[in-house]
Amino acid sequence: MLIDSHCHLDHFSDEEVGEIVQRARAAGIGRLVTIGTRVQQAAAVKALAERFEDVWGTVGVHPHNAGEEAGAPSVDDLVALADHPRIIGIGEAGLDYFYDKAPREAQQEGFRRHIRAARITGLPLVIHARQADDDILAILREETAAGGPFGFLLHCFSSGADLARQAVAMGGYVSFSGILTFPKSPEIRAVAAELPAERILVETDSPYLAPVPLRGKRCEPAYVAHTAKVLAETRGATIAEIEALTTANFFRLFQKAA
Known part of the structure; x- marks a missing residue:
């Protein structure tokens, strides 16, 4: 089977989401992880994970929302939000200097709090990184040196x-979305080709970034199969090998979903 390690099911209507999950099942997608982006959205994530046995969730604040009034939960708040049987990760959190929708200082402080919550809970942190490579690395190194490693x-x-x-x-994993399939993404495919096999996952980030040949359509979890196909081609592997590899990697990282 394949696993969509990152989607946003709460972006779909209640009626649609049932059909979307069914299409994912029909496409051989065995797990879906719906991602938290705001504190006030955590209840919706948990409800989706409770509604479908193959859906799991994360809780956290996206860097775009780090500057909002409720966008700066404490470490204790994040730990409490994650105390749920269907929540398997913290985030997504990180840095986005492309859109800069929140002050960079707020993004950085939020990122550090999410790292500390991940360490306390033992749950992996889902990181959003866009045009902020140097600061992402610096914070990862500083927090690891200060408090020890984390997933x-x-x-x-x-x-x-x-x-x-x-x-x-540093022990991290890397997930590839539909961007991997885009004609103008040779650099991303080069990264996908060189990384250790035991550290790669696939995702959709749906409803965004539909892969080729579905560009222009609203993305959904079933489409992760197209990204897996390109990943297989990029690494000179079979689709079956990529399915087995990325699934094993998912369960090694997100152990609570096993």
Whole structure:
């Protein structure tokens, strides 16, 4: 089976989401992880994970929302939000200097709090990184030196190769979305080709970033199969090998979902 390690099911209507989950099952997608982006959205994530046996969730604050009034939960708040049987990760949190929708200082402080919550809970941190490679690396190194290692995943990878290499060296994982399939993404495919096999996952980030040949459509978890196909081609592997590999990697990182 395949696993969509990162989607946003709460972006779909109640009626749609049931059909979307059914299509994912029909496509051989065995797990879906719906991702937290705001504190006030955590209840919706948990409800979706409770509604469908193959859906799990994370809780956290996206860097876009780090500057909002409720966008700065304490470490204790995050730990409490994660105390739920269907919550398997912290985040997504991180840095986005492309859109800069929140002050960078607020993004950085929020990122550090999420790292500390991940360490306390033992749950992996889902990291959003866009045009902020140097600061992402600096914070990962500083927090690791200060408090010890923790599990993490660079989701929807679109950064430089050095960030991927350094993240893996620190014990992190890297997830590839539909961006991997885009004609203008040879650098991302080069990263996907070189990373250690035991550190790669796949995702959709749906409803965004539909893969080729579905560009322009609203993305959904079933489409992760197209990204897996390109990942297999990129690494000179069979689709069956990529399915087995990325599934094993998912369960090694997100142990609570096993």
